[in-house]
Amino acid sequence: MTDGEVFADLLGEVEARRREFVVYAADEAEADVVAGFDTRNVTVTHRSLPSGGPPGFVVIRGPDGRFAGSVGIPEVREFLSPPIRRPWDDDWTGGGYRALLAVLDEALFVSFDRRQLLATSREIEDRAWRAGRGTLRVGFQSRASFELQLAFYRRLAADTDLDVHVYGSPDWIRDRPSIEGVTLHEAPEGLAAYWFLAFDGGGEAENACALVAEEWYPDDYRGFWSYDAGTVERIYDALGAVEG
Amino acid sequence: MVHDDGRDTDCGNDSDGAEEVPSVFDILVGDVIGDDVFRAVADTRRRFALYYLLEHREATVEELTDVVTGWSFAARAEAAGPTDRDAVATGLTHAHLPLLREAGLVTYEPDGDPDDVVTLAPLSDPVRTLLRWAYEREGGGHEQREGPGGNVE
Numbered sequence: 001m002t003d004g005e006v007f008a009d010l011l012g013e014v015e016a017r018r019r020e021f022v023v024y025a026a027d028e029a030e031a032d033v034v035a036g037f038d039t040r041n042v043t044v045t046h047r048s049l050p051s052g053g054p055p056g057f058v059v060i061r062g063p064d065g066r067f068a069g070s071v072g073i074p075e076v077r078e079f080l081s082p083p084i085r086r087p088w089d090d091d092w093t094g095g096g097y098r099a100l101l102a103v104l105d106e107a108l109f110v111s112f113d114r115r116q117l118l119a120t121s122r123e124i125e126d127r128a129w130r131a132g133r134g135t136l137r138v139g140f141q142s143r144a145s146f147e148l149q150l151a152f153y154r155r156l157a158a159d160t161d162l163d164v165h166v167y168g169s170p171d172w173i174r175d176r177p178s179i180e181g182v183t184l185h186e187a188p189e190g191l192a193a194y195w196f197l198a199f200d201g202g203g204e205a206e207n208a209c210a211l212v213a214e215e216w217y218p219d220d221y222r223g224f225w226s227y228d229a230g231t232v233e234r235i236y237d238a239l240g241a242v243e244g
Numbered sequence: 245m246v247h248d249d250g251r252d253t254d255c256g257n258d259s260d261g262a263e264e265v266p267s268v269f270d271i272l273v274g275d276v277i278g279d280d281v282f283r284a285v286a287d288t289r290r291r292f293a294l295y296y297l298l299e300h301r302e303a304t305v306e307e308l309t310d311v312v313t314g315w316s317f318a319a320r321a322e323a324a325g326p327t328d329r330d331a332v333a334t335g336l337t338h339a340h341l342p343l344l345r346e347a348g349l350v351t352y353e354p355d356g357d358p359d360d361v362v363t364l365a366p367l368s369d370p371v372r373t374l375l376r377w378a379y380e381r382e383g384g385g386h387e388q389r390e391g392p393g394g395n396v397e
Contacts, residue, residue, distance in 0.1 A: 022310070024311065024314060024315065047300075048299055048300075049295070049296070049299060049315075050295060050298055050299045050379060052379065052380050053295065053379045053380060053382055054315070054318070054319050054379075054382040055318060055319075056315075056318070057314040057315055057317075057318035058314070059310045059313075059314045066326070067310060067313075067326055067329045068325075068326065069323060069324060069325050069326070070310070070313055070314030070317060070318070070323065070324045070329075071314075071318065071323040071324075072317070072318030072319075072321060072322075072323075073318070074318075074321070075318070075321060075323065099322070099323035099325075100323050102323070102325065103323050103324075103325065
């Protein structure tokens with residue numbers, strides 16, 4: 001499969017795996033904190049807490065009904081309006097953000113904007129940056145969005161032993177001057193529509209991670225992220241075919 | 245100013261008798277609450293279990309485990325994973341729930357089944373007052389961040 005089929009398949013599979021978000025909060029209105037996630041794949045239940053106490057929290061149960069994780073409501077809110085940082089920034093504290101991503105792994109989001117996706121992408125780039133080796137594959141939907149990240153990718157390629165591959169629509173990537181340490185690929189039509197990142201973990205499967213999103217409305221994305229090495233491998237297989 | 249004499253006294257029913265609920269200070273320094281109760285509420289996980297039972301009166305061990313895990317981690321602005329929950333589950337079953345039961349704060353049949361129902365025992369007014377007082381002071385980090393005046397610029 002050399003087109004976007006594998007992404008469409010993965011999105012379909014994620015959608016089919018139901019999850020339960022149990023929102024524990026004093027105020028029922030707080031249940032809207034998880035409104036960015038798809039109700040087709042997520043059941044949201046509210047359970048009350050006494051008022052006047054510490055902040056509430058969300059418990060996530062996976063498709064098998066087992067406890068997948070929990071997170072505080074203030075952290076979910078912060079997660080949904082994240083500051084965009086770079087791995088080398090002094091104030092980067094990726095730890096909390098990462099724990100949250102792990103808890104919400106493979107939950108389908110339906111109304112994320114660019115900023116939220118950028119923050120999630122940062123986490124994957126940060127992992128690759130810290131690992132310093134392995135292969136990072138990134139798809140950009142437009143030349144403009146790639147040029148905005150160019151300085152970052154130059155530095156990523158220059159400062160690490162990472163193998164960096166960038167995919168884009170032929171109409172802009174074909175004539176783009178080459179970048180040292182970055183391999184540019186023409187993405188087939190079906191693939192060029194997706195915002196994606198995949199990192200193979202640099203030899204450590206538990207570091208593998210991926211993000212796949214499609215823009216179904218301007219600045220409105222649906223997709224998922226995953227820390228599953230198998231999912232990352234499927235993305236790699238599809239992209240490997242592009243390189244031929 | 246409108247005064248409705250009939251209604252004003254409605255909420256005063258509790259104080260009809262001579263008994264007065266002691267202040268938190270009296271509760272903390274006096275002997276109205278037994279040592280076993282103080283010991284029971286001295287632990288965050290046991291307190292969170294009690295707060296939840298104060299709202300719902302009863303919950304399964306399974307649900308209390310979710311609540312204690314999610315809430316106590318959230319109070320420290322942390323996410324919890326399955327391993328964290330497993331640790332809380334073990335602690336609840338083997339230490340915290342038995343302690344709460346011995347202090348007379350909850351009742352349940354401890355046979356290790358996650359579907360076992362834990363019920364809040366009838367609590368004395370001083371115990372309720374103490375728990376309410378503690379509840380309002382739980383998770384100080386968030387309180388400072390979100391409380392009135394916390395965002396003064």
